[in-house]
Amino acid sequence: MSETPEPVENVTPEPGQRSKLASVSEVLTLYAICLFVALALAALLVEFASDKGSWSSVYTVILDGAVRKPGRWGLTLGIAAPILLVGLGTIVSGRAGLVNIGQEGQLVIGAGCATYVGVRIGGPGPLALALTLLCAVIGGALWAGIAGALRFWRNVPEVLTTLLMGTVAANLVGWGLRNRFLLLAPPEGRANRNQVSLPLRTDRRIPRVELFGNEFPLSIVLALVLAFVVWLVLGRTVVGFRLRMLGRNARTAQRSGVDQKRYGIGAMLVSGGFAGLAGGVMLAGGDFGDYQLVANFGAGIGFAGLLAALVARQRALLLIFIAFLFAGLRTGSGFLRATGVSARIADVVQGTLVLAMLLPPAILYLRARRRAIAATSSRT
Amino acid sequence: MGNFFSALADIFTNESLYRNAMIVAVVLMFAASGELVAEKAGTINISLEAMMLGGAYAAAVGQARGGVWGGLLLAALAGLLVAAVQANMSHRLSADQFVVGLVLNVLVLGIVGFLVGSNEPESHVVDRLKVPVLSEIPLIGPALFDQPWVLYLVYPVVPAIWFLLYRTRWGLEVRAIGEDPNASDVSGLSVNKLRRQTIYLTGVLAGIAGGYFLYARSGRFEDSLIGGRGYIAIAAVIFGGWTLKGSVAGCVAFGLVGSFVLTIPSLGYKAIDPAFLAMAPNVVTVVAMTMFAKRVRQPAALARPFIRGLK
């Protein structure tokens, strides 16, 4: 219903240099307020809903458990590795404009594939380990690839398929863990536990490093390197450039030679591959059980990684810090049991933090949008 | 082969198969009928799971003080509270609805887990109420009419949702904004406000779903009580092709599948691994989406946020 010419020409006012500082401080204030409210809400919950601790003691204990007590920061590093990996995959698909929320399932499939191959193949340790992790990557990638293929061939929304296939993955691996020919360990190897695989042999586990009384697997180094690689590829290469273009404006990308199917499905494969690798690393790293696959192996790491990527707003380097923060919340909450406060408070803090981090960009976007509309409302 | 068929006959003539199926189907129905309305309006609420879980916990807390009705009221309020966060963050502040939903699931699970860990509420199963005559119908009679009485609450809810969607102005407006928010906007409807209202309704119904399930199933609250049934309810809506009939059929089918898990071993058969039955609803839904993606019409604006001036 609009007349062809759009007489208003300045839709978004050019940001002046002077107001830049003001707007930066405004944004920071907004974030600070949201963070404060989130933490205050969690604190209130501890104060009023539980008679066993005060918020200050809870935060002290979490800090102790995450870094301060001997050996704890090593554990935090070990937990951070898979969170970081899942988050990196989420960033890749997110930058391509795809919403993958099935990382938990992709991770479990990855771990399942890694277990299947890892306990069977022979050969020298390091090579076997590499093959094991490769299988984890392939498993996760293919699982996510199904959703990607359906999205680009049949136009089935990837959000729903990744979500639905998460449960399928958990059940599939659960089934594998009940069958000898797949993942289940022979009866003599599993004492009285029902669903458990054989552990990986010692020579095909990820080496652990000891440093200042803390012990952690080298997987964290792998994850950090990959974070750097993702940052480099997305920000500095032609492939990353095109991927981001696809995510930001698919039609401009199509005109500029970015094949949606190829890049889109590729991004989904990479995303799932990272989640799968996270599963493999959890299995072979040693911080999640005894180098063996058990029921509910994912332990929410897939979700944590997804949330971390969202909080980091798809920035690979920022993700590193968020992953450490989330890992710290996990390891820190392990110490809470002693105080009588439920360890679940860590999930609460994590959840309120993420919600709080979602608010400022949404508010800012909406405000920019309103301004633009106000500037053009005259032309409807 | 003959063995197989006699086993099938055995399973399908078992009353408790249908009774258990109905208990699960009804929790899905409560949640899915609300979610159907919200999806008709163009939103998807992954936080359905959180609404149900919050409702179940609130029902457990409320039963001690206000009885079952008080518990259900509190459950509805808890669902509404979660829905309010989802609705306002996604359809007022335009934060991504999937992200918000996902975070809410994690957050509510954390809060409920924390609260239960601090002090566990006392709650119990409600009594069965046998409807005379009707419950004598073979096979399905007991499933439909010899159940915990809270189950019967769903019977008026489903037709009420139908009436609301297809016979009221509000329902018409809801369907319009889910199909074409821009045209609706031109016609003078307040798109995001209506969307928020549908999510509030979803919250109330999902909260009641959680409360119902607590009272009908276990009586004792655990944070694994809902266990992904929110996702299955969403799957039922999709499976049902965004129609009320289809959604209800989906709920019944998924309830039956879940019930097999319990029934088959209890009859001494061990043919299918429960994992396959547990994943069946989702697999069926994905396959259905793939096959009927072109034929089944989802609300055209499903999962697309409405911001005036954006296409």
Add this chain to the structure above:
Amino acid sequence: MTSTSDASFQNDMVGGEHSSPPTVELIDITKRFGQIVACDRVSLTLRSGKIHGILGENGAGKSTLMKVLIGLVLPDAGQIRLHGKPVQITDPIDAATHGIAMVHQHFSLVEALTVWENVALGDVGRLDHRHVRERVAQISEHYGLHINPDDRISDLSAGMRQRVEIIKCLRRDPQVLVFDEPTSVLSPSESEFLFAALRRVVQEEGKAVALVSHKLPEILSVTDEVTIMRDGKVVRAGETAGTAASELARAMVGRDVVLRREHAAFGVMDINDKPTPSPVATTAAAPSPSPALRLVDLHITGRDGRALLSGLTLDVYPGEIVGVAGVEDNGQRTLGDVLSSLVALDSGKVEVAGIGVATGRAGAMAKAGIGVIPEDRHDSGCVLDFTVAENLFIADPDRVSRRGFMNVATMRQRAEVLIRQFSINCTGPNAPMWSLSGGNQQRVVMARELAHDPKVLVAAQPTHGLDVGAIEYMSEQLRNAAATGVGVLLISTELEEVLDLSDRIVVIYNGRIVGEMSKGHVDVERLGMLMTGAGESHE
């Protein structure tokens, strides 16, 4: 009360004929958007029982005027009177309560709903479906519209949908009906039907109708009175009867020099610096034998089964500017999409410098040497969230990369050169694209497409939404491109722009080229006829 001589002419004409005050009077309405004056002291009178045509090209200000009437746009100055009493109309609901209703150009119907549901949408109060159904059936029968209240909109043709829109309007029994380009999506027979119905509404119920159009034949055959607008002003007003088509066509289009004069009047540019005759016009007069771009019998059918392109054939030679003139929605957008690799052809072929190019394959057209300044730059021309430098290299990042790595320093340097060369006003190569004004965004697109040494440059509505200075700059660039041997295809609904820039003009109508004339032999009257489908011919 009147200001321009034209307006006074109008008032004289209708002077003492009617004793009761007219249904609607718009008096001296002025509306500015930034520097542009969309309506400059425009007056318009609608009378009960009369159909009043408002004729003008795209951008003449007629839609803005109608938006003022239905409350979508608030005027800067001027008065609205209903039955002689001054009123304020602040929004469409307000307008509706005053009995003014608009049948929208682009439909406001929800496809998945039925006719009666759409008619009920936007009402308040209890939903009485039986009552609404009956009313729809009643209106349909009364005006012979043949609409079944229970039909689903998605099953209806464009013509039937329009009838539903009309029913939606009539149901509220308005005094004034505004039709905005009602026939733009209708077949001739559907249009005839529409106007027959319209006649009855006007005659039987004494409603006042405003019919906005740029199609001459329908204005001539349907309206009682006509007002012609150009560049925000009323240039002619009076009774329709006895007016010749050629007279109206000339008044609507104006002369091809008008563009520059009008712009100079805004005080933005100095006309003395810019000589009107294009230097290329002469050099390109004898086109080289092989075309830079050859389009042969292009066919595309849309999803709704409507033919978007039906046998479009066109050659563009190196060094010439070919202007595609035409009324909106006649296939221009689809043509632009084809040349941007956004859609695939059903049949036909596209050749660049004699080599066939696959349609619909990502990036194929760009690679073959077709540069495009798209109709909607936000849609397929740039990435708003990228920086200016990134936007300058989206089509060909390999130019600023080595072994797959983007060379940020090189990209910056080259971007700076382009920014200077094309005078792009921004804080630097790293400024986000969204922070630029529309004109500067367009310059970025232009700079990128020209920097890739295209063989063909497609400019679709290149001056859309730009201010006068930017328009002039854009025109100059297109001329320069042609001068360096690029074949330029200018697709525009602004006839003056086409007349001003093109060496050769072709007319697009219903998805194909229906006529052609060279710069030296432009017959504005005939052009107007071709564009409005009044006379089809091939040269």
